[in-house]
Amino acid sequence: MDFKNLAEQYKAELLNNVVPFWLNKSQxxxxxxxxTCLDREGEVFDTxxxxxxxxxxxxxxxxxxxxxxxxxxxxxxAIQGAEFLKKYGHDGNLNWYFSLTREGKPLIEPYNIFSxxxxxxxxxxxxxxxxxxxxxxxxxxxxxxxxxxxxxxxGHWNKAYPGTRNLKNFALPMIxxxxxLEIEHLLDEEFLKQTMETxxxxxxxxxxRPELGLVVENLHTDDSLSDTFDGRxxxxxxxxxxxxxxxxxxVRLNRPELVTQANDIAIKMVEYGWDEQYGGIFYFMDRLxxxxxxxxxxxxxxxxxxxxxxxxLKGYQLxxxxxxxxxxxxxxxxAWTHFKDEExxxxxxxxxxxxxxxxxxxxxxxxxxxxxxxxxxxxWQTLEKIDQLKQQ
Amino acid sequence: MDFKNLAEQYKAELLNNVVPFWLNKSQxxxxxxxxTCLDREGEVFDTxxxxxxxxxxxxxxxxxxxxxxxxxxxxxxAIQGAEFLKKYGHDGNLNWYFSLTREGKPLIEPYNIFSxxxxxxxxxxxxxxxxxxxxxxxxxxxxxxxxxxxxxxxGHWNKAYPGTRNLKNFALPMIxxxxxLEIEHLLDEEFLKQTMETxxxxxxxxxxRPELGLVVENLHTDDSLSDTFDGRxxxxxxxxxxxxxxxxxxVRLNRPELVTQANDIAIKMVEYGWDEQYGGIFYFMDRLxxxxxxxxxxxxxxxxxxxxxxxxLKGYQLxxxxxxxxxxxxxxxxAWTHFKDEExxxxxxxxxxxxxxxxxxxxxxxxxxxxxxxxxxxxWQTLEKIDQLKQQ
Numbered sequence: 001m002d003f004k005n006l007a008e009q010y011k012a013e014l015l016n017n018v019v020p021f022w023l024n025k026s027q028x029x030x031x032x033x034x035x036t037c038l039d040r041e042g043e044v045f046d047t048x049x050x051x052x053x054x055x056x057x058x059x060x061x062x063x064x065x066x067x068x069x070x071x072x073x074x075x076x077x078a079i080q081g082a083e084f085l086k087k088y089g090h091d092g093n094l095n096w097y098f099s100l101t102r103e104g105k106p107l108i109e110p111y112n113i114f115s116x117x118x119x120x121x122x123x124x125x126x127x128x129x130x131x132x133x134x135x136x137x138x139x140x141x142x143x144x145x146x147x148x149x150x151x152x153x154x155g156h157w158n159k160a161y162p163g164t165r166n167l168k169n170f171a172l173p174m175i176x177x178x179x180x181l182e183i184e185h186l187l188d189e190e191f192l193k194q195t196m197e198t199x200x201x202x203x204x205x206x207x208x209r210p211e212l213g214l215v216v217e218n219l220h221t222d223d224s225l226s227d228t229f230d231g232r233x234x235x236x237x238x239x240x241x242x243x244x245x246x247x248x249x250x251v252r253l254n255r256p257e258l259v260t261q262a263n264d265i266a267i268k269m270v271e272y273g274w275d276e277q278y279g280g281i282f283y284f285m286d287r288l289x290x291x292x293x294x295x296x297x298x299x300x301x302x303x304x305x306x307x308x309x310x311x312x313l314k315g316y317q318l319x320x321x322x323x324x325x326x327x328x329x330x331x332x333x334x335a336w337t338h339f340k341d342e343e344x345x346x347x348x349x350x351x352x353x354x355x356x357x358x359x360x361x362x363x364x365x366x367x368x369x370x371x372x373x374x375x376x377x378x379x380w381q382t383l384e385k386i387d388q389l390k391q392q
Numbered sequence: 393m394d395f396k397n398l399a400e401q402y403k404a405e406l407l408n409n410v411v412p413f414w415l416n417k418s419q420x421x422x423x424x425x426x427x428t429c430l431d432r433e434g435e436v437f438d439t440x441x442x443x444x445x446x447x448x449x450x451x452x453x454x455x456x457x458x459x460x461x462x463x464x465x466x467x468x469x470a471i472q473g474a475e476f477l478k479k480y481g482h483d484g485n486l487n488w489y490f491s492l493t494r495e496g497k498p499l500i501e502p503y504n505i506f507s508x509x510x511x512x513x514x515x516x517x518x519x520x521x522x523x524x525x526x527x528x529x530x531x532x533x534x535x536x537x538x539x540x541x542x543x544x545x546x547g548h549w550n551k552a553y554p555g556t557r558n559l560k561n562f563a564l565p566m567i568x569x570x571x572x573l574e575i576e577h578l579l580d581e582e583f584l585k586q587t588m589e590t591x592x593x594x595x596x597x598x599x600x601r602p603e604l605g606l607v608v609e610n611l612h613t614d615d616s617l618s619d620t621f622d623g624r625x626x627x628x629x630x631x632x633x634x635x636x637x638x639x640x641x642x643v644r645l646n647r648p649e650l651v652t653q654a655n656d657i658a659i660k661m662v663e664y665g666w667d668e669q670y671g672g673i674f675y676f677m678d679r680l681x682x683x684x685x686x687x688x689x690x691x692x693x694x695x696x697x698x699x700x701x702x703x704x705l706k707g708y709q710l711x712x713x714x715x716x717x718x719x720x721x722x723x724x725x726x727a728w729t730h731f732k733d734e735e736x737x738x739x740x741x742x743x744x745x746x747x748x749x750x751x752x753x754x755x756x757x758x759x760x761x762x763x764x765x766x767x768x769x770x771x772w773q774t775l776e777k778i779d780q781l782k783q784q
Contacts, residue, residue, distance in 0.1 A: 045682045046621060097553070106553040156548055161489070161498040229438060229757070290429075290437040291751040295742060296687035298750065350687060352744070358690065359683040365621070 053368030055118030236273025237304025445760030628665025629696025
């Protein structure tokens with residue numbers, strides 16, 4: 001395998017195709033912030049602004065500026081997005097709305113904890129790029145609010161009747177694994193360590209179930225399995241994405257056994273989630289094989305596949321596992337032939353089970369300037385490291 | 393077309409296949425109420441109890457008892473379901489939960505107005521079968537609560553930020569069209585008339601847009617169109633179902649022009665919603681052709697097709713429209729070859745765009761003992777009326 005060429009392929013796709021698409025097509029020159037509802041050719045088809053995606057795009061351009069090259073246009077994009085978020089994204093007390101109108105009026109209330117996590121990522125990364133203390137403060141204060149909300153993230157918008165079936169969800173500890181490292185430069189060392197340990201424990205010892213060999217999406221709050229729709233739910237892409245967050249923590253904490261464990265779990269999940277009939281990884285599954293509530297269960301989503309590429313490459317880089325490399329090749333072939341749009345920039349997001357385009361958009365309510373460019377960046381970097389290892 | 397044979401086909405499917413399935417497979421002999429999560433062969437795969445479906449099954453067995461035959465086992469099923477609902481389905485003040493555990497403990501809070509509408513239908517129809525005043529009171533009081541909630545049905549679970557983009561949804565006035573006739577025997581004549589007029593106005597003069605020739609799912613509260621995801625949304629099956637409710641009101645009020653108008657709208661909607669490539673009616677569409685937020689937009693759902701059969705037959709019966717009859721034939725052929733399970737009882741609910749089974753369940757969170765048997769009953773009755781007309 002020619003890792004050098006592959007690294008070039010991912011780098012070129014990032015810098016010549018995907019990043020220019022978002023830089024040129026998504027910035028709202030009149031009101032600030034980013035359009036994310038962009039059709040196949042990048043034309044705006046809806047102007048609502050979703051805080052997840054506003055935060056993620058600020059993060060992406062800040063990260064590129066910090067990691068790839070100090071390009072003024074990248075920093076300018078990040079700052080204009082952040083200023084829009086700072087002004088309109090929250091209620092004045094850093095309670096982050098879910099969505100805004102084009103002009104910045106609040107549309108959907110701050111019910112969603114991930115609006116907060118992506119705001120933290122955005123301002124944390126941008127504070128690194130700018131040294132701006134106000135951005136750092138927004139990141140830190142928002143992070144504190146997240147931690148204060150872990151018991152009941154949805155507040156009074158939570159529709160679960162208290163006490164009957166108390167479940168906890170995998171997404172928050174999983175995202176916190178990544179977020180802790182994202183804002184490491186802002187956190188007290190002891191607090192950072194404690195947060196990392198808690199997240200690693202929740203992901204690897206609680207939501208990963210050795211008796212099943214699987215990561216589940218929901219558990220009873222006493223850590224036991226639940227034989228209910230929520231408790232049976234698997235989201236292979238989610239679990240696989242978490243495993244590269246864990247590998248990054250394993251590297252950071254110098255715990256190679258954690259990396260190996262994460263790699264093993266990721267391989268189990270991709271084996272379980274792979275569609276033998278049509279290829280690609282299922283979106284949702286039921287661990288007992290029952291019908292899911294999610295009608296979109298069999299669809300093939302861009303982020304699932306892109307996150308899997310990152311995890312498999314990091315697994316191969318860090319453990320030398322041949323299985324990881326084989327899965328990388330398989331998912332690489334699937335992703336580049338199905339998600340990449342050969343006629344217009346950026347990648348498709350939503351395919352049906354057969355791999356045909358289901359929605360021809362390049363961005364929408366949930367797909368923005370995030371998984372594709374972050375994945376291309378991570379794969380490029382990891383492929384370069386593998387290539388360097390091979391040269392030695 | 394042999395309407396007599398067709399009437400027999402629908403009647404036999406109802407009485408020999410579908411009704412016995414629910415009677416035998418869905419009753420919980422230990423805790424009362426109904427299982428609705430039933431796999432292809434009718435085995436229970438999840439025991440949660442959803443108030444929509446509990447209410448609808450009580451209604452269905454009560455309706456069969458009232459309309460078809462006074463079978464004791466139908467009445468017993470309706471009463472046991474109603475007693476479970478009466479005891480566990482609400483908070484003591486007829487605020488109806490969304491779902492319960494098997495034993496009847498509340499799982500999801502009373503955020504959903506349609507839990508109330510289907511409870512009203514259930515107790516209204518059962519009060520007719522039993523003459524029981526307590527059931528009648530539950531129906532009437534719940535109906536009052538529904539009317540008091542029309543401005544903000546979700547209460548504090550509403551995530552829309554007040555004032556930015558006030559939308560109203562088609563579903564509630566549409567369901568009220570049907571509900572008014574369902575509990576006609578319990579309502580004051582003047583109040584009934586006023587309710588019917590309001591519903592007819594909302595459906596036919598507000599949500600139906602002559603400039604588009606379409607019924608939209610959401611509008612601004614000032615009745616204007618909204619160029620947003622919600623405001624562009626179409627649900628052809630929903631609109632077509634509403635049209636047979638309107639036809640029933642047209643018959644009840646002796647307003648043939650209302651029936652004709654409803655029939656015309658239904659034909660426009662089925663023409664718009666029909667998938668020319670694979671057959672069947674799409675679940676969701678965007679009136680400007682943009683991507684929908686609903687990933688399941690292209691799926692073919694049982695209720696969409698069954699409700700269309702009812703509407704097209706009633707349209708043909710009441711107006712003689714040949715277009716209605718042609719659409720009935722087309723959708724009849726599609727439904728019987730795609731939704732009916734030839735190997736096991738009851739019908740499939742969820743097909744992919746190509747018409748292949750997506751989820752092999754016979755019941756779940758949203759599919760219960762309702763659209764299939766109600767549709768078979770309505771088609772049977774309407775086909776008999778058409779046959780009688782032809783004999784004259």
